Amino acid sequence: MIDILSSSSFFMSKPKQVVCPHCHKSVVARRMRKHIALTCAMAPPEIRKEMRGRMGLSNQNIISAILGAFLFLFGLPFTLTPFFLYQLGKSEFNFGETFIETFILLLFIPVAILFLMFGLFMQYKGLVEGIMRGNLEVSSQAPDQDHWDRHGHP
Secondary structure, X not given: OXXXXXXXXXXXXXXXXXXXXXXXXXXXXXXXXXXXXXHOOOOXXXXXXXXXXXXXXXXXXXXXXXXHHHHHHHHHHHHHHHHHHHHHHHHHOOOOOOHHHHHHHHXXXXXXXXXXHHHHHHHHHHHHHHHHOOOOOOOOOOOOOXXXXXXXXX
């Protein structure tokens, strides 16, 4: 029993403490990069920027996450449009009463599917590509006009 307790204390040891070379504060060794990148006021700006880059906290990733959140929220009303059309059709039109009302109700189905697909696509682009991966980019390069000429295509 005593051996079990003494072996468990091995796994519950205190984290290693180190001293920040810039501000001389005691920091847990695993959190040194985060401390220098975000909270250490004495570190030079180029070192803080490098630590942010190592942590993946660059301005491009933050802008990409904000743009991704905007795209996600932009797609939300389009995704909910079929529910709005269903409520409108339920309250305004009666199926089979007149030809026009039946035609309008049948027209709601493809319109609702198109809105739903567009909304889900926008939410996918915003959530997966923008927020989670952080690689939503706007290319500033023009397409290569001479690609086919250089590679011998007719």
